Amino acid sequence: xxxxxxxxxxxxxxxxxxxxxxxxxxxxxxxxxxxxxxxxxxxxxxxxxxxxxxxxxxxxxxxxxxxxxxxxxxxxxxxxxxxxxxxxxxxxxxxxxxxxxxxxxxxxxxxxxxxxxxxxxxxxxxxxxxxxxxxxxxxxxxxxxxxxxxxxxxxxxxxxxxxxxxxxxxxxxxxxxxxxxxxxxxxxxxxxxxxxxxxxxxxxxxxxxxxxxxxxxxxxxxxxxxxxxxxxxxxxxxxxxxxxxxxxxxxxxxxxxxxxxxxxxxxxxxxxxxxxxxxxxxxxxxxxxxxxxxxxxxxxxxxxxxxxxxxxxxxxxxxxxxxxxxxxxxxxxxxxxxxxxxxxxxxxxxxxxxxxxxxxxxxxxxxxxxxxxxxxxxxxxxxxxxxxxxxxxxxxxxxxxxxxxxxxxxxxxxxxxxxxxxxxxxxxxxxxxxxxxxxxxxxxx
Amino acid sequence: xxxxxxxxxxxxxxxxxxxxxxxxxxxxxxxxxxxxxxxxxxxxxxxxxxxxxxxxxxxxxxxxxxxxxxxxxxxxxxxxxxxxxxxxxxxxxxxxxxxxxxxxxxxxxxxxxxxxxxxxxxxxxxxxxxxxxxxxxxxxxxxxxxxxxxxxxxxxxxxxxxxxxxxxxxxxxxxxxxxxxxxxxxxxxxxxxxxxxxxxxxxxxxxxxxxxxxxxxxxxxxxxxxxxxxxxxxxxxxxxxxxxxxxxxxxxxxxxxxxxxxxxxxxxxxxxxxxxxxxxxxxxxxxxxxxxxxxxxxxxxxxxxxxxxxxxxxxxxxxxxxxxxxxxxxxxxxxxxxxxxxxxxxxxxxxxxxxxxxxxxxxxxxxxxxxxxxxxxxxxxxxxxxxxxxxxxxxxxxxxxxxxxxxxxxxxxxxxxxxxxxxxxxxxxxxxxxxxxxxxxxxxx
Numbered sequence: 059x060x061x062x063x064x065x066x067x068x069x070x071x072x073x074x075x076x077x078x079x080x081x082x083x084x085x086x087x088x089x090x091x092x093x094x095x096x097x098x099x100x101x102x103x104x105x106x107x108x109x110x111x112x113x114x115x116x117x118x119x120x121x122x123x124x125x126x127x128x129x130x131x132x133x134x135x136x137x138x139x140x141x142x143x144x145x146x147x148x149x150x151x152x153x154x155x156x157x158x159x160x161x162x163x164x165x166x167x168x169x170x171x172x173x174x175x176x177x178x179x180x181x182x183x184x185x186x187x188x189x190x191x192x193x194x195x196x197x198x199x200x201x202x203x204x205x206x207x208x209x210x211x212x213x214x215x216x217x218x219x220x221x222x223x224x225x226x227x228x229x230x231x232x233x234x235x236x237x238x239x240x241x242x243x244x245x246x247x248x249x250x251x252x253x254x255x256x257x258x259x260x261x262x263x264x265x266x267x268x269x270x271x272x273x274x275x276x277x278x279x280x281x282x283x284x285x286x287x288x289x290x291x292x293x294x295x296x297x298x299x300x301x302x303x304x305x306x307x308x309x310x311x312x313x314x315x316x317x318x319x320x321x322x323x324x325x326x327x328x329x330x331x332x333x334x335x336x337x338x339x340x341x342x343x344x345x346x347x348x349x350x351x352x353x354x355x356x357x358x359x360x361x362x363x364x365x366x367x368x369x370x371x372x373x374x375x376x377x378x379x380x381x382x383x384x385x386x387x388x389x390x391x392x393x394x395x396x397x398x399x400x401x402x403x404x405x406x407x408x409x410x411x412x413x414x415x416x417x418x419x420x421x422x423x424x425x426x427x428x429x430x431x432x433x434x435x436x437x438x439x440x441x442x443x444x445x446x447x448x449x450x451x452x453x454x455x456x457x458x459x460x461x462x463x464x465x466x467x468x469x470x471x472x473x474x475x476x477x478x479x480x481x482x483x484x485x486x487x488x489x490x491x492x493x494x495x496x497x498x499x500x501x502x503x
Numbered sequence: 504x505x506x507x508x509x510x511x512x513x514x515x516x517x518x519x520x521x522x523x524x525x526x527x528x529x530x531x532x533x534x535x536x537x538x539x540x541x542x543x544x545x546x547x548x549x550x551x552x553x554x555x556x557x558x559x560x561x562x563x564x565x566x567x568x569x570x571x572x573x574x575x576x577x578x579x580x581x582x583x584x585x586x587x588x589x590x591x592x593x594x595x596x597x598x599x600x601x602x603x604x605x606x607x608x609x610x611x612x613x614x615x616x617x618x619x620x621x622x623x624x625x626x627x628x629x630x631x632x633x634x635x636x637x638x639x640x641x642x643x644x645x646x647x648x649x650x651x652x653x654x655x656x657x658x659x660x661x662x663x664x665x666x667x668x669x670x671x672x673x674x675x676x677x678x679x680x681x682x683x684x685x686x687x688x689x690x691x692x693x694x695x696x697x698x699x700x701x702x703x704x705x706x707x708x709x710x711x712x713x714x715x716x717x718x719x720x721x722x723x724x725x726x727x728x729x730x731x732x733x734x735x736x737x738x739x740x741x742x743x744x745x746x747x748x749x750x751x752x753x754x755x756x757x758x759x760x761x762x763x764x765x766x767x768x769x770x771x772x773x774x775x776x777x778x779x780x781x782x783x784x785x786x787x788x789x790x791x792x793x794x795x796x797x798x799x800x801x802x803x804x805x806x807x808x809x810x811x812x813x814x815x816x817x818x819x820x821x822x823x824x825x826x827x828x829x830x831x832x833x834x835x836x837x838x839x840x841x842x843x844x845x846x847x848x849x850x851x852x853x854x855x856x857x858x859x860x861x862x863x864x865x866x867x868x869x870x871x872x873x874x875x876x877x878x879x880x881x882x883x884x885x886x887x888x889x890x891x892x893x894x895x896x897x898x899x900x901x902x903x904x905x906x907x908x909x910x911x912x913x914x915x916x917x918x919x920x921x922x923x924x925x926x927x928x929x930x931x932x933x934x935x936x937x938x939x940x941x942x943x944x945x946x947x948x
Contacts, residue, residue, distance in 0.1 A: 153734035154843040155868075177738035201681050207710075209680050212687065213658050228924040233841045235654050236646050236869040236905035238694055239917060240947055242657065243928055245690035249683055265652075266740045289598035292711045293622035295781060336740060337782040396678045398599040423600075424681040460681035472684060479673040483688055483936065490935035491928065502685055 059093040061110050062138070067100030068107075069144060080139050081132065083124045084186070085467045086389065089132030092119065095139040099146055101227055104258075107140065108225035108496065117499035120252040122162065122194030125186040127392070128465030130198060130251045134500040142193050145258055151176050157216055157233045159261045162193025169262070178264040181208035184461065196257045199249030201461030203300035206288075206421025207334075210461075212248040219259040220247050223492050233261050246487075251463050252498035253484075254491040268299070268334035272344065273361040275370045276354070277325025281306055281404075283354060284329055285397050288421060294350050300332040301421030302374055305404070308381075308415035308428075316380050323373070324357050329420065330370055377417055387433020389440070391447060392462040394423050399454040406450045412443045424460030448475055464502045472502065504538040506555050507583070512545030513552075514589060525584050526577065528569045529631070530912045531834065534577030537564065540584040544591055546672055549703075552585065553670035553941065562944035565697040567607065567639030570631040572837070573910030575643060575696045579945035585701065587638050592704055596621050602661055602678045604706045607638025614707070623709040626653035629906065641702045644694030646906030648745035651733075651866025652779075655906075657693040664704040665692050668937050678706050691932070696908055697943035698929075699936040713744070713779035717789065718806040720815045721799070722770025726751055728799060729774055730842050733866060739795050745777040746866030747819055750849070753826075753860035753873075761825050768818070769802050774865065775815055822862055832878020834885070836892060837907040839868050844899040851895040857888045869905030893920055909947045917947065 062070050071077060072094050081089045093116055098104050111118050117137040124131060133139050147161030149172045158180065160169050166187050173180045182195060183202035190200070196218065200211045208214075217231025230243040247257055278284055288301060304312075306327055312320040337343055339362065348355050361367040381388060395403040397420065407414055407427070412435070418425040427447060432440055448458040448471045458464075464472045473481065484503050488495075507515050516522060517539050526534045538561055543549050556563050562582035569576060578584050592606030594617045603625065605614050611632050618625045627640060628647035635645070641663065645656045653659075662676025675688040692702055723729055733746060749757075751772050757765040782788055784807065793800050806812040826833060840848045842865065852859055852872070857880070863870040872892060877885055893903040893916045903909075909917045918926060929948050933940075 152841075152843055153738055154731060155841045156733060156737055176734075177740070199683055199687070201683070205681055209658065210683075212690070213654065222924065222928070224924075226924070228922065230922075230925060232839060232900055232902050234839050234868045234901070234905070236650055236839055236864070236867040237902050238644055238646070238655075238906055238908045239902040239904045239913075240909055240921060240925060240929060241691065241695035241698065241932075242644070242693075243925060245657070246686065246932075248687075250686035253686065263654075264737070266737045266742050269740055286599060289601060289621075292601055292709070293598055295622070295711045295714055297711050335782075336780055336788075337785075340782075343781075394677060394679050394681055396600045398597055419681070422681040423679045455677055456679070457677050457682050457684040459683045460679070461683050463683045464685055468684075476685060477673065477675075479667065479669070479671070480675060480685060480688060483667070484685060486935035487686075487691075487932060490931035 059138070061114055062094050062096065065096060065106055066102040067098060068103035069097040069099070071095040080121065080141070083126045083129060083131050085127050085129040085465065087129035087132055087466050089129070090135055092133035092137050092139045095141055097141045097144040099144045104221050104227070105225040107138070108221070108223065111138070111496040112494050118256070118496050119498055120197065120256045122191035122197070123165070123189055125190040126194060126198060126465065127462040128459070128467040130463055130465030130498070130501055132466055137499065140256065142258065143191065147259055151178065151264070152233070153178065155233050156264050157261050158264055159259065160192055161259045162191065162196070162257055164192045166190050166192055166195055173264050174267050177267050179267040180214060180262055180264055182211045182214060192260065193257055196248055196260055197250070197252050198463045201424065203302060203419055206301050206419060207297050207299040212245060214263045215244060215248055215260055216263050217261040218244045218247050218257050220255040220257050222255045223494065223496065227258055231261065235263055249463070251465060251502055253488055253502055255497060270334065270336060270339040271367055272333045272338045273367045273370045274331040275359040275373065276329040276331060277323070277357045278327050278329065278354060279325065281327030282401060284327065284420060285400055288397065290350060296333065296347060296350070298331045298421055299334040300330065301419065302330040303418060303420035304328040304377065305416040308377065308417050311415050312377065312380065315384055317376060320376060320380065330374060381415070381428055385430045385433070388428050388430050389432035389444070390426050390428045391444065392460050393425055393427060393448065393451040393456060393458055394460040395425060395451050395454055395456040396423050399456070403450060403454055410443060410446050410450070422460070423456065445471060445474065466501060469502060504583070506559055507539050507541065510541060510551055511547040512543060513548035514542040514544070516540040525566065525586070528571045528574060528576050530572050530574040530910065532574035532577055532911050534574070535580055537578035537582050537584045540586055542586045542589040544589045549666050549672070550670040552583070553666070553668065556583070556941040557939050563701070563941050564943055565642065565701045567636035567642070568634055570635040571639060571643060571910065572907040573904070573912040575908055575910030575943070575946055577911055582944065587703065588636065590703055596623065597678070598623065600678050601709050602706050603709055604704065605637050606704045607636065607641070607702055609637045611635050611637055611640055618709050619712050622712050624712040625659060625707055625709055627656045627659060637705065638702055641693055641705055642695070642697050643908045646869065648747060648864055651746050651864060652742050652744040657690060659708045660689060660693055660705055661708050662706040663689045663692050663702050665700040665702050667700045668939065668941065672703055676706065680708055694908070696910060696947055698933055698947055700942060715779065715781060715784045716812055717778045717783045718812045718815045719776040720804040720818065721774040721776060722768070722802045723772050723774065723799060724770065726772030727846060729772065729865060730845055733842065735795060741778065741792060741795070743776045743866055744779040745775065746864065747775040748863060748865035749773040749822065750861040753822065753862050756860050757822065757825065760829055762821060765821060765825065775819055826860070826873055830875045830878070833873050833875050834877035834889070835871050835873045836889065837905050838870055838872060838893065838896040838901060838903055839905040840870060840896050840899050840901040841868050844901070848895060848899055855888060855891050855895070867905070868901065890916060890919065911946060914947060
């Protein structure tokens, strides 16, 4: 695209072989070749890009580290990818204000490490935390196991710097959790997958770094026994910082075909619980937990040092890796079902008639349902099965994405199953914030 | 207004003497007499009200318990007050899902008590928590002392039920903290003071009820010594659940004219700190705190039981009451200044040339600056002083409202000092969500 050749403050990639890596993220989707990939390193590039997008009629597709799982950063017809990996800025921690500011390009790993170096903590921990960029986690409101205690990315953002459709960068929010001068526009951009503007930087809230971790591997004889556990724990003062779940189907698969260590996993179902409070490694704390678990504690494994802790978490990691290797064409979906409806969900899942194994974050009802036979299923049938799965979650008061977002991958399902009032409101808001439709066109709605 | 006479599912108040209580909230503003006050007790009333507002061209002004401090619920020209105090619904706690649903009419006191009865906790604690209604706290994104640890109301809302401009009630969000199926529209309504629709109910997130509290009354020789303290505490693993501050001016006023107990308050400035973690009343915890405070701990008072705790908090309550009694016409403003800029703020405040005493929430930089001579100040001069105060806060990276909101009271200041891009975006969003301008017209923007 000739107009992009003189773009200031940017690296521009035109060559079609160099465009190849930008057609994919970590979803199963593939994008269309973009007109170009632009890596801006200053506001002049963005200003000019927005002007050209309007006058030449192309779309702008934001990209961080490309670790998204919903195709949100994949190029759509007649689009330019705006890759923020070269966007300048330093990670700056202010212990006095208990906050941190960073550019969208900052690796989340480095953001978390910068806080930790001051004894402070930035909680969001998506699975991709060692490889993703901060900007992507903001655009998708990233989650992770810690969300059951600490909430999602949106709960930790104090302010965002956003490219709006006027071509300029505007800041919404201040460096304090208290700010009520008008509606919080920052929240409109977090989790909106670039629909209303592109986030180029943010100020994040920090709290004390947890210094203790107690990790439990908890086998249960009946998986339903886990349903009351989060409420019973919290009612007794114990808030887990992670509460992961393995259903009977995934355990059966692991025992039958998994690695040696997996074959000995006990129970009908399995949970991993972690507590990171001050004092959570004390004897009194553990005794309280054991009292509360009562007969459920049979077979419980407790990690009391970091090596044992990593051994327990290895069960979680091994599950993902093993399933991916054994069923390379499986489809993993990221739904939410309230715990109080989980019995009905598993009954419904049985009726769908497609082999599925489930694990994920029971602490917030966010389940990763893996359709193992997806690769051998006729595409139209698979699509129907997925829609049935989403409908099941939605009808039980859940939703079709807990942490990955909608992007391209779930757009059709969202339009079919989403509340029409929500979709109508989103379209009106899109029109208000981006009347020319230049920001991430064809995504979500 | 005759059209309202046949309104279904509602109590309608027309008589001008009965309208009187609806002209005021807890701000210094007075509203105009409304066309009527409607107390809906079913969706048919809201449907018909919205239809009439559009056809007859009047505005709808939402009202909860009338405890707001920014005039957000006061009637504007040609408006009908929609008082939600009779809106039906029960408070229902789901321990299994760790959430609670309640109608807008629910007293916040009862919401918090319902959670507590199950050992669970709903953190928001605005000063009016014993008298306000849930709906008002949602519309204004209420804060309180606990916000420095737990965040604002918006951080605890999972879903909202909102009356939109189509006259229907729509639900945005689910009962889980994880929900990424499209941008979180619930966040658009929280803290937007009814601009985009009226919140009639919500689902709230719950965590374990704190079982221990340690409260410190900390006098300091130099007030600046407090500036680093939140960062030092958090860097060492201590997150206060409250961090209140009394500046030298308010202490001088208390010592000179306050009640007997106040005359002995030590130090140049004073802080109240509270910790509510598990184990925070243990000896080891307190020893750690004392180590960290070092020489600052001289004169420290520690509450180790509930009576002593209430004695310390009485200092905070007594301050508000005393100031209000001695300076009934004082004006108290609710600004935010980042701690790292607080030295500059107090220098700037001195230069404004109006006697001011300051106390408030140092844990999040939310300060209540009291202009004592406001009653004797010529109105135009007072207005200039307030604008100078707001400008000072904004120029230091703060904002003109930390927890009370904009409403009517700060509308002009917001329009003068707010970021033009923010105001432009708010107007575009307002047009998108409420094209007829029926929802709380004349407020905020």
